[in-house]
Amino acid sequence: MARSLPTALDGTDLLARVEKALAEFLDAQAPALDAVAPDLAPVMGTVQDFLLDGGKRLRPAFAYWGWRGAGGADGEEVVRAASALELLHACALIHDDVMDGSDTRRGKPAVHRRFAALHRGERWQGVPEQFGTAAAVLLGDLCLVWSDTMLARCGLPPEALRRAQPVYDTMRLELMAGQYLDVLEQAVASTEVDRALRVARYKTAKYTIERPLHLGASLAGGDQAVLDALSAYGLPLGEAFQLRDDVLGVFGDPSETGKPAGDDLREGKRTVLVAEALAAATPRQEAVVARLLGDPRLDADGVAALREVLVDTGALEATEQRITRSLDEALGALDAAAGSGTLDATACTALRELAVAATARTV
Amino acid sequence: MARSLPTALDGTDLLARVEKALAEFLDAQAPALDAVAPDLAPVMGTVQDFLLDGGKRLRPAFAYWGWRGAGGADGEEVVRAASALELLHACALIHDDVMDGSDTRRGKPAVHRRFAALHRGERWQGVPEQFGTAAAVLLGDLCLVWSDTMLARCGLPPEALRRAQPVYDTMRLELMAGQYLDVLEQAVASTEVDRALRVARYKTAKYTIERPLHLGASLAGGDQAVLDALSAYGLPLGEAFQLRDDVLGVFGDPSETGKPAGDDLREGKRTVLVAEALAAATPRQEAVVARLLGDPRLDADGVAALREVLVDTGALEATEQRITRSLDEALGALDAAAGSGTLDATACTALRELAVAATARTV
Numbered sequence: 001m002a003r004s005l006p007t008a009l010d011g012t013d014l015l016a017r018v019e020k021a022l023a024e025f026l027d028a029q030a031p032a033l034d035a036v037a038p039d040l041a042p043v044m045g046t047v048q049d050f051l052l053d054g055g056k057r058l059r060p061a062f063a064y065w066g067w068r069g070a071g072g073a074d075g076e077e078v079v080r081a082a083s084a085l086e087l088l089h090a091c092a093l094i095h096d097d098v099m100d101g102s103d104t105r106r107g108k109p110a111v112h113r114r115f116a117a118l119h120r121g122e123r124w125q126g127v128p129e130q131f132g133t134a135a136a137v138l139l140g141d142l143c144l145v146w147s148d149t150m151l152a153r154c155g156l157p158p159e160a161l162r163r164a165q166p167v168y169d170t171m172r173l174e175l176m177a178g179q180y181l182d183v184l185e186q187a188v189a190s191t192e193v194d195r196a197l198r199v200a201r202y203k204t205a206k207y208t209i210e211r212p213l214h215l216g217a218s219l220a221g222g223d224q225a226v227l228d229a230l231s232a233y234g235l236p237l238g239e240a241f242q243l244r245d246d247v248l249g250v251f252g253d254p255s256e257t258g259k260p261a262g263d264d265l266r267e268g269k270r271t272v273l274v275a276e277a278l279a280a281a282t283p284r285q286e287a288v289v290a291r292l293l294g295d296p297r298l299d300a301d302g303v304a305a306l307r308e309v310l311v312d313t314g315a316l317e318a319t320e321q322r323i324t325r326s327l328d329e330a331l332g333a334l335d336a337a338a339g340s341g342t343l344d345a346t347a348c349t350a351l352r353e354l355a356v357a358a359t360a361r362t363v
Numbered sequence: 364m365a366r367s368l369p370t371a372l373d374g375t376d377l378l379a380r381v382e383k384a385l386a387e388f389l390d391a392q393a394p395a396l397d398a399v400a401p402d403l404a405p406v407m408g409t410v411q412d413f414l415l416d417g418g419k420r421l422r423p424a425f426a427y428w429g430w431r432g433a434g435g436a437d438g439e440e441v442v443r444a445a446s447a448l449e450l451l452h453a454c455a456l457i458h459d460d461v462m463d464g465s466d467t468r469r470g471k472p473a474v475h476r477r478f479a480a481l482h483r484g485e486r487w488q489g490v491p492e493q494f495g496t497a498a499a500v501l502l503g504d505l506c507l508v509w510s511d512t513m514l515a516r517c518g519l520p521p522e523a524l525r526r527a528q529p530v531y532d533t534m535r536l537e538l539m540a541g542q543y544l545d546v547l548e549q550a551v552a553s554t555e556v557d558r559a560l561r562v563a564r565y566k567t568a569k570y571t572i573e574r575p576l577h578l579g580a581s582l583a584g585g586d587q588a589v590l591d592a593l594s595a596y597g598l599p600l601g602e603a604f605q606l607r608d609d610v611l612g613v614f615g616d617p618s619e620t621g622k623p624a625g626d627d628l629r630e631g632k633r634t635v636l637v638a639e640a641l642a643a644a645t646p647r648q649e650a651v652v653a654r655l656l657g658d659p660r661l662d663a664d665g666v667a668a669l670r671e672v673l674v675d676t677g678a679l680e681a682t683e684q685r686i687t688r689s690l691d692e693a694l695g696a697l698d699a700a701a702g703s704g705t706l707d708a709t710a711c712t713a714l715r716e717l718a719v720a721a722t723a724r725t726v
Contacts, residue, residue, distance in 0.1 A: 029536070036537060037540070043540070099501075131550050133462065137503075138543045141454070141507060144507055145539060173508060186488070189487070294488070
């Protein structure tokens with residue numbers, strides 16, 4: 001998605017600071033890579049290109065505001081710690097594209113495609129696609145390692161890092177587990193709303209929102225009441241955010257989402273939206289879904305036919321209602337935490353803006 | 364390779380202790396995975412099966428003896444820290460098999476093949492191979508994350524872990540960089556001895572031997588003199604070990620190496636052995652290599668023809684001489700370090716045994 005988020009919440013100009021922290025970290029790593037071999041230049045170039053593209057920096061933003069919510073003061077150390085999540089996310093995306101065989105990411109060729117193109121351009125031996133896959137697997141691994149390195153070297157005191165380590169471990173375990181469940185859902189072709197919601201919970205609610213909030217709060221020494229307040233906001237927001245993503249994946253404008261129209265339908269993604277449709281579908285509508293969903297050669301007519309089913313069954317409307325309910329729940333939890341003084345008031349204002357922006361219907 | 368190593372150096376019974384530490388760590392992680400979803404049972408089962416197979420535990424052994432060499436006392440904490448390297452290595456192997464499209468690992472189906480078989484057995488939707496690849500990429504990622512978790516929770520004091528962090532970061536960076544170079548060498552079909560030696564240096568000398576030694580020594584607070592002494596032993600030994608592996612990959616008995624005869628030749632591995640052969644080959648011999656090396660359908664006659672070239676060009680003999688020279692250099696460095704008291708004497712005895720066992724011609 002290319003939805004933009006508030007760039008300068010509370011005057012912190014977080015997006016630019018995350019970008020700068022990432023750029024500095026990669027610059028500091030370059031000599032180590034170059035020392036192994038100058039042939040690694042395309043590896044560093046690709047990681048830089050992938051990371052320094054002005055993404056939304058959602059996970060760093062939640063980690064930063066989790067820190068602030070727990071009473072931590074602004075500073076570059078926490079921005080560096082939060083930015084490490086972008087490297088973890090880069091690993092997830094690069095590997096995800098390999099697993100899905102996706103051609104593009106954010107409107108540019110996926111990493112495995114870039115290395116396949118390099119192979120082809122250089123007329124190397126072997127199969128370009130196999131080289132591309134191998135390079136992308138290794139680049140993802142490298143980003144995963146670097147996320148750990150960047151967090152360890154953020155400059156926060158060792159006690160802070162020690163407090164955050166279990167959260168970070170859980171977050172990464174849930175990421176990998178959630179990705180596996182996602183792949184499994186496509187394979188078993190589940191049609192159950194509950195199973196689709198479970199994937200959304202791990203892939204987005206926890207990984208994108210709750211755990212980053214907890215990571216920041218743990219670094220700041222937030223207690224259990226702080227963590228609970230952040231969960232009460234983060235989990236429903238995460239669900240709303242994932243559902244918005246699902247809706248945009250089917251109905252979004254390609255110029256805004258950065259992916260071809262109907263790509264999620266071609267991939268056969270088992271979203272809550274699809275599960276809702278199947279739960280309410282007539283036999284004829286069910287047949288349309290069975291025939292078209294997951295067809296890699298799905299054309300514009302096919303996309304239109306599936307969209308029609310999602311609208312006519314009431315699935316789109318039901319999903320929009322779910323988004324509204326979840327967002328309201330998240331904002332209510334935030335108000336309660338601000339009112340009781342459990343979370344810092346400035347942070348609550350920023351988290352409210354983030355929530356609204358992350359679940360908006362359009363850019 | 365299935366070459367065995369001394370199991371009870373200095374009465375420490377290291378192999379059994381590493382196995383126990385890994386089993387306990389995975390048992391402790393099981394509830395977290397199960398909490399995400401019971402569907403993750405095959406993931407845990409596969410990791411356990413992969414890790415608790417009685418492997419050689421080379422990297423933990425070098426890490427443990429690096430610790431002892433620097434004067435650290437025996438204890439389960441350091442065994443747990445050292446065992447974390449097996450999880451890192453599991454990631455490397457699982458991803459390596461995906462990248463190479465290997466069918467087997469240690470005589471059993473590769474992880475991606477197992478999950479493809481699960482997909483086929485359950486008659487799930489989609490392409491079994493794609494599911495297998497996705498699962499293996501994620502399992503490797505999970506092992507990489509767990510290696511980090513296991514090290515962080517080994518029980519050694521935080522200062523020890525902090526000292527070791529830069530070594531661990533460098534080790535992981537070099538692993539991923541070395542793997543990329545390895546893939547690149549096959550692609551550019553390099554015939555240069557120097558380039559092949561560079562890959563051997565990163566993939567084995569540093570990753571398998573020098574960095575594990577340094578990791579253990581850093582945990583124990585070893586100074587630069589200790590690290591240098593370990594490098595003087597570890598780097599030449601690593602080269603000898605990789606060259607032995609290359610020789611066994613071509614000439615080894617499948618019942619001992621655990622892989623089909625000639626697999627390295629079918630893969631087109633650009634080893635030092637091959638580079639030496641090409642450097643000395645007649646045009647006729649060169650043509651044999653060009654025609655057969657890297658042919659995925661290479662049969663027994665083809666393997667025999669390539670072996671003949673490797674012998675007749677003197678490449679095998681030259682490689683054996685390199686192994687002997689490098690092993691002698693490693694052992695000489697060890698004697699010097701023991702004599703000067705830079706390294707602990709018991710550790711030097713164990714490292715000598717490890718060196719000889721790791722480079723032996725047969726099991």
